[in-house]
Every structure is written in C-alpha cells, then in structure tokens.
Amino acid sequence: MLIIGIDPGITGSICFFQDGKIIDVIEMPNMPEGKKNKKQVNGAQIYYEIFSRIKDIKKEDIKVIIEQVSAMPGQGVTSMFNFGQSFGILKGICSAMQLPMYFVRPTKWKKYFNLINSEKDASRTKAIEVFPYFSSELSRKKDSNKADAILIASFYYETYKLEE
Numbered sequence: 001m002l003i004i005g006i007d008p009g010i011t012g013s014i015c016f017f018q019d020g021k022i023i024d025v026i027e028m029p030n031m032p033e034g035k036k037n038k039k040q041v042n043g044a045q046i047y048y049e050i051f052s053r054i055k056d057i058k059k060e061d062i063k064v065i066i067e068q069v070s071a072m073p074g075q076g077v078t079s080m081f082n083f084g085q086s087f088g089i090l091k092g093i094c095s096a097m098q099l100p101m102y103f104v105r106p107t108k109w110k111k112y113f114n115l116i117n118s119e120k121d122a123s124r125t126k127a128i129e130v131f132p133y134f135s136s137e138l139s140r141k142k143d144s145n146k147a148d149a150i151l152i153a154s155f156y157y158e159t160y161k162l163e164e
Contacts, residue, residue: 003015004017028145064094065153109152
C-alpha cells in the first residue's frame with residue numbers, strides 16, 4: 001500500500017510512504033502570486049508530482065492522509081485564508097484523482113509520537129530517530145515540514161497495521 005502523507009500549506013510537504021519506508025518526500029510545490037511575490041500552492045505541479053508516482057498503482061492500494069487543519073488563535077485573516085485555500089486545493093486534486101482521503105488532526109498524530117507541547121523542530125528530531133536512513137534529507141531546520149509529512153504517513157501506517 002502506498003500512503004501519501006500531506007502537511008498542507010504553502011511551506012508544507014508531501015511524503016510517499018510504502019511498506020513502512022519513505023519512498024520520497026517533496027516540499028509543497030508553490031509559485032509566486034501577485035506583485036508582492038507572495039506564494040500560493042501550485043495545483044498543477046502537485047497533481048503532476050502525485051500522478052507521476054501513482055500511475056502504475058491501483059487506486060485501492062493508495063491512501064492519502066492529510067493533516068486536518070483549522071484556524072488558530074493569533075493567526076492573521078489573510079494567512080488563514082491562504083492556508084485554507086491550500087487545504088482545499090489538495091482536497092480537490094485528490095478528489096479529482098479519485099484517491100481515498102483520510103484526515104488526521106495534528107493533536108492525534110503528535111500525541112502518538114509524543115510531540116504534544118513540543119517545539120516545531122521536535123518532529124524533525126523524531127523523524128530522524130524513527131527513520132535514520134533519511135536523516136540527510138532532514139538536515140535543515142526548515143525540513144520540519146518534511147518531517148511532519150513523514151510522521152503523518154507513518155502514523156497512519158502504524159495505526160492502520162494495528163487495526164488489521
């Protein structure tokens with residue numbers, strides 16, 4: 001089974017995970033928007049990145065796990081709108097591709113990995129502990145979004161195995 005773990009948002013990541021192993025992790029494809037060079041997710045590139053990795057796999061052997069995001073106190077209206085827009089684009093792409101989607105709240109997967117009330121970078125440390133062979137891909141502080149996508153996919157894989 002191929003599990004696609006997604007940390008949504010402009011700086012998020014997408015992890016392709018199979019049989020308990022990381023196949024690939026990419027940063028969220030994005031592109032400039034407007035005159036101020038702000039960024040938005042690039043839906044066409046997201047589609048291509050997912051499609052190129054799943055084209056030879058039966059849809060029933062694929063699960064997409066997207067972090068269930070919501071508004072957070074203290075975040076600006078514009079940034080929350082952009083975040084929600086990214087989430088909606090991801091849902092739309094997966095729906096159009098007829099891929100089964102599951103949503104997991106951050107508190108649920110973070111609790112599983114003992115990351116509640118920890119710093120943002122703690123997920124990177126945890127991902128390196130669990131997947132040491134992938135540590136070179138998580139060497140930068142900004143790779144915490146890749147780590148989140150990895151742990152989201154791994155969380156589903158581990159809890160899915162327990163349910164079998």
